Amino acid sequence: MSENENALNHIKKLIEDLNSNLRLTICVDDIHYSPFSYVVKVSIDDKKHKLEFDKSIIDDLEVALEKYKSSKYFNTLESNIKFTIYIELGKEGLLEGLDVSRELINDKRDWIKDYRVDIKFMPEMTKVLYEGLKGLHEFFDSQIEKHKSLGISYSDIEENKQWVQSLIDYYDENAHLNSTGVGVKNLQFLKSAAIKKIIDLEKIRKFEKVPTTLKALNQKISKIAIELRKDPFLEVELPAFIHDFIAES
Numbered sequence: 001m002s003e004n005e006n007a008l009n010h011i012k013k014l015i016e017d018l019n020s021n022l023r024l025t026i027c028v029d030d031i032h033y034s035p036f037s038y039v040v041k042v043s044i045d046d047k048k049h050k051l052e053f054d055k056s057i058i059d060d061l062e063v064a065l066e067k068y069k070s071s072k073y074f075n076t077l078e079s080n081i082k083f084t085i086y087i088e089l090g091k092e093g094l095l096e097g098l099d100v101s102r103e104l105i106n107d108k109r110d111w112i113k114d115y116r117v118d119i120k121f122m123p124e125m126t127k128v129l130y131e132g133l134k135g136l137h138e139f140f141d142s143q144i145e146k147h148k149s150l151g152i153s154y155s156d157i158e159e160n161k162q163w164v165q166s167l168i169d170y171y172d173e174n175a176h177l178n179s180t181g182v183g184v185k186n187l188q189f190l191k192s193a194a195i196k197k198i199i200d201l202e203k204i205r206k207f208e209k210v211p212t213t214l215k216a217l218n219q220k221i222s223k224i225a226i227e228l229r230k231d232p233f234l235e236v237e238l239p240a241f242i243h244d245f246i247a248e249s
Helices: 006-020 057-066 073-089 100-105 121-151 155-175 184-207 210-227 242-249
Strands: 026-034 037-044 045-055 117-120 180-183
Touching: 006 026, 006 057, 006 073, 026 180, 037 057, 037 184, 037 210, 045 057, 045 073, 057 184, 073 100, 073 210, 100 184, 100 210, 121 155, 121 184, 121 210, 155 184, 180 242, 184 210, 184 242
Parallel strands: none
Antiparallel strands: 026 037, 037 045, 117 180
């Protein structure tokens, strides 16, 4: 058996399994070792692309597949590999039909429980987060009205709405969302806001026909996803209400 054969076959399967969601067909043409990394060449119809994975993560995946499959450690490794695929191909517009928002929501990895961090966002990401918070606020408003009409409890939704409102008020007062010692709950709501923005962009993308606009939409979605795959968001688990977005959409 060649070195890391199981890990490389696993990556090949992860890529080709995307065909169940794509409008085009993706194929893995070749996988070869280059110094310190593995290069995976793929084709989607007439478009070619290559993905690179550090040898260290492939080595780790090989061991995890043999000894730790279904563990949080394995899930974290697989998550890192999956999002390398999604982001690198997505920003080139090669994954038309795949909603990265669902992948972010269904992500499995080892989540951090107690966390305090200083946050500072660039203007573009701040705008994304603020627009997402406004979208969350509107979503909670609609959910509250629905619960009222059904005569059922909405106290949890009201609490979430108030938390979002506090973040919106903070931005309105300071013209930014930067702060020191930010805890997990605030990060959960900010991460949810970014995903809400991705969902909104994906909805627009579904009806867009102009190639230049589609490319720009894919690039913007990928940029937001890249930010969510870094600190301070990467290891922050999304709150339970995030699944309501999928149910609504």
